[in-house]
Amino acid sequence: MGAPTQAIRDLSGILPILVLWGVALVILLGAPLLRRGPGSRLAAPLGGAGALGALLVLLRGSSDGFGDTLFAGAALTDTLYSSGAFVLLLGGFLSVLVAQTYLRSRDLEKPEYYAIMLLSLSGALLMMQANDLIVLFLGLELMSFGLYVLAGFARTDAKSDEAALKYFLLGALASALMLYGIMLTYGVAASTELSNVQSAVARGALKEPMGIAAALLLVIGLCFKIAAVPFHQWSPDVYEGAPTSATAFLATTAKIGAIVAFLRVCDTIAGGYHTWLPAIRAIAILSMIVGNLIAIAQTNVKRMLAYSGVAHAGYLLVAVACMGFRLMGTKGTQASILAMTGAVFYLLAYALALIGAFGVLAYLSSRDKDAQTLNDLRGLASSQPAVGYAMVLFMLSLAGIPATAGFIGKWQVFYAVLTGGDVALAVTMALTSAMGVYYYLRVVWYIVFEESAAPKPSPTGHGVEARPRAMTGVGAAITICCIATIGLGILPAAISSFLTVVR
Amino acid sequence: MSFAVPTEHYLLLSAVLFCIGVAGVATKRNPIVVFMCIEIMLNAANLGFVALGRHFGDVGGQIYTMLIIAVAAGEVAIGLAIIVSLFRTRETIDLDEADLLKL
Numbered sequence: 183m184g185a186p187t188q189a190i191r192d193l194s195g196i197l198p199i200l201v202l203w204g205v206a207l208v209i210l211l212g213a214p215l216l217r218r219g220p221g222s223r224l225a226a227p228l229g230g231a232g233a234l235g236a237l238l239v240l241l242r243g244s245s246d247g248f249g250d251t252l253f254a255g256a257a258l259t260d261t262l263y264s265s266g267a268f269v270l271l272l273g274g275f276l277s278v279l280v281a282q283t284y285l286r287s288r289d290l291e292k293p294e295y296y297a298i299m300l301l302s303l304s305g306a307l308l309m310m311q312a313n314d315l316i317v318l319f320l321g322l323e324l325m326s327f328g329l330y331v332l333a334g335f336a337r338t339d340a341k342s343d344e345a346a347l348k349y350f351l352l353g354a355l356a357s358a359l360m361l362y363g364i365m366l367t368y369g370v371a372a373s374t375e376l377s378n379v380q381s382a383v384a385r386g387a388l389k390e391p392m393g394i395a396a397a398l399l400l401v402i403g404l405c406f407k408i409a410a411v412p413f414h415q416w417s418p419d420v421y422e423g424a425p426t427s428a429t430a431f432l433a434t435t436a437k438i439g440a441i442v443a444f445l446r447v448c449d450t451i452a453g454g455y456h457t458w459l460p461a462i463r464a465i466a467i468l469s470m471i472v473g474n475l476i477a478i479a480q481t482n483v484k485r486m487l488a489y490s491g492v493a494h495a496g497y498l499l500v501a502v503a504c505m506g507f508r509l510m511g512t513k514g515t516q517a518s519i520l521a522m523t524g525a526v527f528y529l530l531a532y533a534l535a536l537i538g539a540f541g542v543l544a545y546l547s548s549r550d551k552d553a554q555t556l557n558d559l560r561g562l563a564s565s566q567p568a569v570g571y572a573m574v575l576f577m578l579s580l581a582g583i584p585a586t587a588g589f590i591g592k593w594q595v596f597y598a599v600l601t602g603g604d605v606a607l608a609v610t611m612a613l614t615s616a617m618g619v620y621y622y623l624r625v626v627w628y629i630v631f632e633e634s635a636a637p638k639p640s641p642t643g644h645g646v647e648a649r650p651r652a653m654t655g656v657g658a659a660i661t662i663c664c665i666a667t668i669g670l671g672i673l674p675a676a677i678s679s680f681l682t683v684v685r
Numbered sequence: 686m687s688f689a690v691p692t693e694h695y696l697l698l699s700a701v702l703f704c705i706g707v708a709g710v711a712t713k714r715n716p717i718v719v720f721m722c723i724e725i726m727l728n729a730a731n732l733g734f735v736a737l738g739r740h741f742g743d744v745g746g747q748i749y750t751m752l753i754i755a756v757a758a759g760e761v762a763i764g765l766a767i768i769v770s771l772f773r774t775r776e777t778i779d780l781d782e783a784d785l786l787k788l
Contacts, residue, residue: 316752323759338774339774341785344783354723361753372743
C-alpha cells in the first residue's frame, strides 16, 4: 500500500474531527458577519450543522474499518470510540439547540460560542480515539480549554467569571497531575503507545514504585475531570455559575470524553489491577454515597444536578472498575465487555436526561430571570404542563425508574458488575440509587403538587412571551430528549447496533 | 561520556519541581501564583520527558515536550484572560474573596 492511500485512510479515520474543525473555522472567520444583523441568525444553525455533520460522517464511516490504528499508532477507530462518539456528538447537537434559545434570551449570543463548542467536541473525540497517552492528553486539553471559556462566557456576570476561574485552576491542576503520570508511564514502558504500555504492564511494570505512582496519577487526573469524590469540589460551583447552556454542555461532554478514555486506559492496564482497582473501587463507593447525600440538601437545581453528577460519576466508575476483571477468567472478560457497552448506554441516557433538564431551566429563563432554584419550578405542571411533565420525566430517568433510559443504563452496569462477581459495588450501587430517588422526586413534588408562586399567566401581559419560544431550539431539544428517553427505556435494542462495544 | 549526568538525577530534580508545584497550588491564594505553580508542574513533566527520551535513545520524549509547551502556552492565554475578566467584574482576584458561589 502506497503512502498516499495510507494518508487518506488516516484522515478518513478522523473525518468527524475534521468536519468539526472545518465548521468551527468557518464560524470563526465569518464571525464579523455572524455577530449582528441578519447574519446573527445563522451562527446557531451553523454550529448545529457542524455537530450533526460530524455525527452523519461518523455513522457512514463506522461500517467499514474497525479496530484500525491511524497515524502510525497514535489514534485508532474501534467500537468503543464509535459508540462513544455517537453519544458525544448527539449530546453536542442537543446542546447547540439549548444554547441557541438560552443565549439569545439572556443576551449572550456570540458566534464564537458555537465555534468553541465544536472545538471542544473535537477534543473529546480525539481523547476517545487516542491510542497513545500523549494524544489522549492533547485531546483532554483541547476539550477542557473550550469548556473553561464556555463556563466564563457571561463575562459581565461575576458568578460566571468565578466559575470559570475555579474550573480552570482545578482543571489545569488535574491536567498537570495526569501529565506527570504519563511521563512516569513513559519511564516504565519506554513508550506512551497503549499497546506498549499494555505489554509493559504484563511484564510487571505496575509493581515498581514508579509504575504505581504513574497509574495513580492517571486515575486522579481522570477522576478530576469526571468530578468523582474527593476531586469533585469544583463541580457544584461551576455548574451553578456557568450559563445554563454551558453547564449542560460541559457536564455531558467532559463526562462522556473522560469516561470513555478512562475505560480505555483501565482496559489497557488491566494486567496490573492490584495497583489501581482498590483505588477506583474506593472512589466509586465514596462518590455514590457522598454525591447522593449532599444532593439531598440542595435547593438550587443546578447544584443538585452537580452533586447528582458526582453520584453518576460513581456509578460510571463501577463500570470502569469492571475493566479490572478482564483478566480474571471468562466471567471477568465477559463483565468487562458488558461494562463497556453498559457505560456507553448509561452515558447516552445521562446526557439525554441532563441536557433535557438543563434545557427546561433554559426554557424558563428570560433576560432578567435565570431559572435555577426549586422555587422557579413550583407548580410548573399546571402553569406550563408540557415543560413541567418533561422535567418530571428527566428526573425519573436520572433516578433510574423503570421504563426510562436511565433505568436500562443503570441495569446494564449493575448486571456487568454482578457478572464480575463484585457484590460490594453492586450492593452500594443499588442502595445509593434508592437514596437518590428521594431528591429527584422532591423536584417532581415541586413541579406537580406545589402551588405556583407567580400568578398564572394571563392571555395578555407577561405570560405571553414564553409561548413562541416553544418552537425554537430548546423546545426541539426537550422534545428530542423526551422521545429518546422513553423510547430507549422501552426499546433499548433499537439503538444497540450503534452502541454495542465489540472486543 | 563518563561525566554525563545520570538520568536518575534529572528524574529526582523533576520530582522535586513537581512537589514544589503541588505545595504551591495547595498554599497560595493568588490565582496567578497558583497558575505559575501549575506551570512548574508541567515543566517538571517536560524535564522528565527529555531526560527519559535521552535515556531510551528515543526522540519521542523531546517531541512530547514541544507539544506540551504548546499546550502550556494555550493554557496561559486562557487562564490570564479568565483572571482579567474576573478582575474587571470583582476588582479583586484573591481566591478567598471569590466566594459568590458557596462551597
